[in-house]
Amino acid sequence: MYMADTRMNALGTPNALSTPIALGTLTTLGTPNALGTPIALGTPNALVIQNANPSLGGPSLSGPSLSGDSPDTFPPSYLPAYFENLKPEPEDFIATYKPGCIQKTGNFASADLRYTFESGPHHHRLTREILASLSPKCLRLIEEIERQDEDDFRTHGHYFKHFIYSSVKSTTKHVATALMDILGLQLGYGANYLGDDVDKKWSKIQLHEMDVLNQNQYNNFYLLSSVNVFGQPLSAATRKEVLRRFNLRPDNSHGEAARFIVMDSGFKEGIDLFDIKYVHIFEPQMTQADLKQVIGRGTRMCGQKGLDFHPTRGWPLHVNIYDSEIPMEVRFGFENAATVYDLYMRALGLDIRLLNLTVDMERMYIEGSVDNELNAAVHSFVLPASLSSLSQSPSLSQSHSLSQSHSLSQSHSLSQSHSLSQSHSLSQSHSLSQSHSLSGGARFDDVKYANALKQMPLDRLVDVLLNDDASVQMPNTHEGVRDYIRENYADYSWPEVVMENKCISGGSGGQVVGGQVVGGQVVGGARPLQFTPTQDFVRMYMTPELNRKGVMLIHSTGSGKTCSAIATATSSFEEQGYTILWVTRTTLRADIWKNMFDQVCNESIRTMVRLGVPIPADQKSRMKLLSKAWSIRPMSYKQFSNMVSGKNEIYKALVKRNGAVDPLRKTLIIIDEAHKLYGEGGLSAMEKPDMNAFSEAVTKSYEVSGSESVRLLIMTATPITTSPMEFVKLLNLCRERFDRIEDSFELFASTYLNESGMFSEAGRARFLDEIAGYVSYLNREKDARSFAQPIVQHIMTPILRTPLYRDFDPKIVSILSKIDLSALEEEFRVAVEQKNTAYENIKAESFGALKQVCEQYSDNKRLKTACTRLANQAIKQIMEHIKEKQALLNKNVKAVREQISDFKRARKEMLSDMRIKIREKGGKYDGDDDDNDSVLSDEEDDDDESFGKKPIPDFSDDFHKYDQSSFNAIKTKCKEPPKRAVFNQHPDIVRLNRVIESSMDSVRKTAKMLKSIITNFKASEKEIRNAIRDEKDGAKKALLRQLLVKKTDEHKMNIKQSRIMTRDINKRVTQKAKDSKKNIKKIKRTLERGYKKYIKQKGKETGKEDASHIEEASTKMKKGVQMFSSTNEIDNDELRKFSKECVKVFMTKLIIEKDIIDQAANKKANATKTKKPRANKKTAKNMGENP
Incomplete structure (x- = not known):
């Protein structure tokens, strides 16, 4: 219990802690x-x-x-x-890293605005030397651009367009500054600097005139930033004009007026970039969905038709993904991450099961898509050879075609097991009938309706014919839906792909019709396009009669999702009196009109065109062509959630039309970019919808209005952005309350997944049945006839070009030296152990077996004595050898101990000198170990950097190169101290x-x-x-x-x-x-x-106890002497070898001694035989006395 002091505070009230200020x-x-x-x-x-x-x-x-x-x-x-x-x-x-800081600092080390073009007069220009420290990746990007441009000009005589993307919004300004300062490019718009002493430092942004850009041919670029540029946001009109200029054909097909465009994550979606050849992605994307979205900006349908088409290769799109490599010897300080991206992913702390499920979920919704077999031809199409062979310039790192190992989604290609079997193959000879084209108009009923009627029981058929109820009761299993599609929609299969340019004039889009000639020029009109097999299928499949509350279109970027949705809405829903609500991002609300009027995806307007009705040029007049179904204009996600909560005028309009009980009755809601609904990031707090209100509104409609309830058409190219459960949540919007799938990962995992996060066999079968009929999947990324084919190469650059941390980072040097010290200490431990154990308990008596050899000569005293003498000599020689070796071991222990002492002394002096050198340079350091945290004072460790008051560092000095480097910035700024919550x-x-x-x-x-x-x-x-x-x-x-x-x-x-x-x-x-x-x-x-x-102390005490037990056991063991009956029993290899030599010498000498004694004995015996008898008697007498 803690007892608080109840002294009175300055206000006269007790307990100062509870009432510190008495207002x-x-x-x-x-x-x-x-x-x-x-x-x-x-x-x-x-x-x-x-x-x-x-x-x-x-x-x-x-x-x-x-x-x-x-x-x-x-x-x-x-x-x-x-x-x-x-x-x-x-x-x-355990100290952790902050993911956002890693990503930002790994791109550019400093937040100092003086390194950007927005620093007023911008006196401090970026140089290659500065970039080498602040952003090695950016320098590598510049070098790659120079290499690509040089190769292009040498090969083609002109340059090509580049798209540069970064997920970090602040990075794009640094990249733009590098393009200006190092490559000498000109930004396509500008503002006048008004000075620091005024509230508004910059004048209004003005786009440069085209004449100005053309005077600087091939050397202009645009920056599209979702954060302020020159202290102000880019207006919608400016953004639109920038994209129009960049995409001009043929005037800017090769970048004559604007060759580069730089964008951040705010423009990852909803942007079309035409005729680009190079994509530079400044950091690896966290998910495949993100990568597809980024590359998708440059892989629109016919997006490269302004460039030359290769008859067998199409349009290659070279994609560089940049990352920084961490030096091997210091990865211990970066969670053993090999690259900055690896460190970022580790800092996120993602569940590996979620990563596995992300891959497996994509495979599942592809396999379970309703049109999986219909789209087989376009999905299985591959180019004859790797696109990498098209690369005219030598790549700096291994290049891979996306159609191979580094495809945007490896699971997009159909495996053999999922391809059409011979018995169920769809007829590829069925060409689209004329009724599918503009001239034939829309086609309703036909095969689907007839087959539906044919399969009905008699009582159901009568009910349908009498009540005009043609509700399509499609099966609810994966196999059942697949068979149903084969029987009813085979005509909507993609034909076999033949490599050809589908983007030549008059290809997918027709001639301009419905225009008017004014002053010799055609104004207004439209260019109706011919529906693709998938667009035709979707509009015929998704009808009010379908027994699904909604369908999810997972169609790749640029494949015509918007057109599919408009065609679907106007083919059946509009005719049957449905209200059409288009829900999308705020910035994309106006994007549907080009599909509505210019490409004429609206069936009603297609009929008008066919009948010769003129299509006006101005938007206001065009809008009058729309039916009452489109009276509510496209809205944002936030507007929709406000609407279902009854908070805006749209709600009142729907109530007036459909009643207050269910304002969404007979309403088709088309949700574009639907992955934004549940995915993290990409939407501001103001734009983020209330998904609980969203879900509850559609669920209420399902329950109240039944067959006339709201219907959903959900569109996205990437239903999974950060979690695979996003797909489940989107799917659940199309299902009634009690038919929904568990959208909590743990509950989902317990039902469908194995321990690794992949679908189990039973879970796979069940999930395919659950999603049957709800998903349409089309991926045209590999269709080289209409889409550019990405060739991805990962560009790795060292985060430090030289190991300057060895000169200017006491912390790292201390740890590295500790590693070296640990090796010495291990060497010392081994030396001590050898000294103590190599000859332990080996005494002279250990070799007593040598003397035992002499016992066999007991009947020959002279030989036995000689044998014993030789054995003692051998034992003595062995013991002297042991003594010499022990002396060497003692000497070695002493030498290693002195080496450790010298190393520590040198280490201390080196670190001290390093700290002095750092102080002299005006820097600071974070100590050489945890006990030296106080070296860096709190006053020095401030979070707010007043860059304007500090001089720009001298990057010719190695200290500043290291101090300002991305490596050092990540290490010092991005580390989160341990929580130490236990205290x-x-x-x-x-x-x-x-x-x-x-x-x-x-x-x-x-x-x-x-x-x-x-x-x-x-x-x-x-x-x-x-x-x-x-x-x-x-x-x-x-x-x-x-x-x-x-x-x-x-x-x-x-x-x-x-x-x-x-x-x-x-x-x-x-x-x-x-x-x-x-x-x-x-x-x-x-x-x-x-x-x-x-x-540590407790461990020492425990160690001492253990040591005492060991010592006691060792003492007991030492009391006994090792006894060797054979040299083979000696464990010490060196001693065993030496002992064998000694024994060998001993045996040799013994044999020689025995021979000498035997010869002497024989000689004596022979001499006795030749002596006189008197002498013989005397000798006999002597031997008798001394036998």
């Missing part, structure tokens, strides 16, 4: 008698806050304090008890957190009280005005007016003073909160060090 005394200002009493706000006691309770934090809590001047000092009696009960989580002491209940931290909360509460209270003061003043002024109005006496009215002027002046003065005082108080209070946060960090760091020391 309650101001509430009397609004009393009725305020008119007649002076307002005392001008006095020093104005807010009765005095010094705002400088202590603010109140009294400290009981327990050891770590927030004093010496936070490293712990009461010894307290720490073990505190640390002993701690149970930290693994992540408590949150420490008394000092509890106290400081209360201080922070109290401070924030005080800020809220002061804001509330200031608002109350202003309200009360206004009320008092209003009271006087009312009195003036009611007063009949002119003199009194004049006095009241004077009083009003006086009070108004007083109030203004008092409000001004109150605001000043409030601001000062809040500033002090906020600073106190900041100081408390810093103290919490310091305390937690100190506690972490203390805890680690405690664990």
Whole structure:
């Protein structure tokens, strides 16, 4: 229990923590008698806050304090008890990285505006040397562009257009600046700099005239930024004109007027770029969906028809994806990530099961699509050879065609198991009948209707014919739907693909018709296009009679989704009295009209064209051609969710048309870019719809209106952006309440998935049945007849060109040296172990077996004595050898110990010199180990960089090259300190957190009280005005007016003073909160060090206990001497070898000694035989005495 000190604070109230600022005394200002009493706000006691309770934090809590001047000092009696009960989580002491910071800083290290073209006069130009540090990727991008341009001009005699994309909005400005400063390109619009001393520093943006651009041929570019440029947003008109100029044909097919366009993530969708040859993606995209969206900007249908078409290869689109490589030896500090993108993905902490399911989900909705077999021909089409052979210039890294291993979606190609079998193959000879073309008009019923009737039971058939109910009861299983499509929609199959240019004049679009000749020129009119098999299928399949509440069109970018939707709406829904609601992004609401009128996807207008009705040129007149079904204009997601919540005029219009019970009755809702509904990012908070209200509105319509309920047509090229569950949620919008699929990942996984996050066999079968009939899938990315074919290469560039961290980063050098030190310490450990164990318990008696050899000579004393002498010599030689080896081992241990000592001394001197050198350069460092956090003061470690006050670094100096590098920026700016949540209940931290909360509460209270003061003043002024109005006496009215002027002046003065005082108080209070946060960090760091020391000490104590047991066991073992009966029993290889040599010498000498003794014995025996008998008697007597 913590007992708070109840000392009185400066305001006379108890418990300073709960009421640090007593603003309650101001509430009397609004009393009725305020008119007649002076307002005392001008006095020093104005807010009765005095010094705002400088202590603010109140009294400290009981327990050891770590927030004093010496936070490293712990009461010894307290720490073990505190640390002993701690149970930290693994992540408590692990530093993490901030994903957004990694992505931004990995692209460009500095946020200094002086490195951009928006820095006023822009004196500080980017150079290659500066880019090499701030953004190695950007420098590599520049080098790639130069290489590609040089090859193109040499080969073709002209240049081609480039599209540069970055997911990070700030990056595009840096890229644009590099294009200007290094390549000398001109931005296609500009603004005049008005100076720093005015509120608006830039004049209005003006597009350069085309004449100006043409004078700078091939050297102009545009920047489309979703954030302000020159201090202002790009207007819709400017964006539209930029795209029109960039896409001009033939005037800008090769970039004559504008050759480069740079965009950020705000323009990832809904933008068409024509005739580009190169795409530069500044960072790898997080998902395949994102990558497809980006590349899709340049792979529109016939988007490259302004360029030459290769008869067998089509149009190659070279896509470079850039990433920065982290040096191998320092990856330990970057979560072992090999690249910046790897580090970014690790920092996101994604569930691997979600990544697996993303791939598998895509495979499933492709396989389960209703038109899977109808589109087989276009999906299975591949070029005869790899597109990489078209690359005229040598690639700097391995290049891959997207139709191969690096395709935008590997699962797009149909495997053999999913291709049409011979028994179920769709007739490819069925060409589209004339009724599908413009001349034949729309075709309803035919095969589908007839087959539906033919399959019905008699009672159902009678009901249909009598009641005109042609509801199509399509099967609810995957196999059933597939068979149903084969029987009823075979005519809508894509024919076999023959390689040809489908984008020649008059290809997919016809001649201009319905125009009028004015002044010798054709104005108005339209160019009706011929529907593709998929567009024809969708409009005939998705009808009010379909027993599905909606269909999801997952069609690749540029394949005509918008046209499909308009054709669907006008082929049947419009005729049957449905209201058409078009829901899309705010910026794309006007995009449908070109499909409606220019390409004539609207069946009603196609009929008009066929009948010769002229199509006007102006939009207002064109809109009059639309039926009542289109009376509600396209709306944003937010407008739609407001509508279903009854918050806008659109809701009232629908209620008037369809009734209040179900305003969505008989309404077709077409949702474009539907992945934005549930996907993260891409929509502002103002644009984000309320999906709960959205879902509930359509569900209510399903339940209330039945067969006449709302219908949905959901369109997207990428239904999965960040989570595979987005597809499930979109699908559920088309299903009734109790038929929906679990959209919680864990619940979904328990039903459909295996442990790795892939579909199980049972889950696969069930899911295919669930989605049967709901999904149309078309991917025309591989259709080289109409679409450019991407060739992707991943460009890797070192984040540092030289390892400057070895010269200017004490932290890294310290860790690297510790690695080297660890190797030395391991060498020392091995040396000590060898010294202690190599000859352990080996004594002279260990080789007693040598002496045992001599026992066989017991009957020959002389030989036995010689044998024993030789054995002792051998044993002595072995023991002397052991002694020499032990001396060498001792010497080696000493040498390694000295080497370690020298290394530590040199390391300390090197780090000290490095720190001095860094200080001399004006830099700072983060210490060489965790115990040196205090080296970097809190004053130095500020988050707000006042770039304008700092000089631009000298990038010719190696220190500044490293200090300003992306590598160092990621390491220092993007690292999130460990949470250390295990210490949150420490008394000092509890106290400081209360201080922070109290401070924030005080800020809220002061804001509330200031608002109350202003309200009360206004009320008092209003009271006087009312009195003036009611007063009949002119003199009194004049006095009241004077009083009003006086009070108004007083109030203004008092409000001004109150605001000043409030601001000062809040500033002090906020600073106190900041100081408390810093103290919490310091305390937690100190506690972490203390805890680690405690664990280390505890480990040492445990180690000592273990060591004592080992020592005891070792002592017991040492009492026994190792005995060798054979040299093969010796474990030490070197000693065994030497001992064998000694034994060999011993045996050799023994044999020689034995021979000598035997020869002497034989000689003596022979001499005895030749002597005289007297002598023989004497010898015999002697041998008898000494046998």
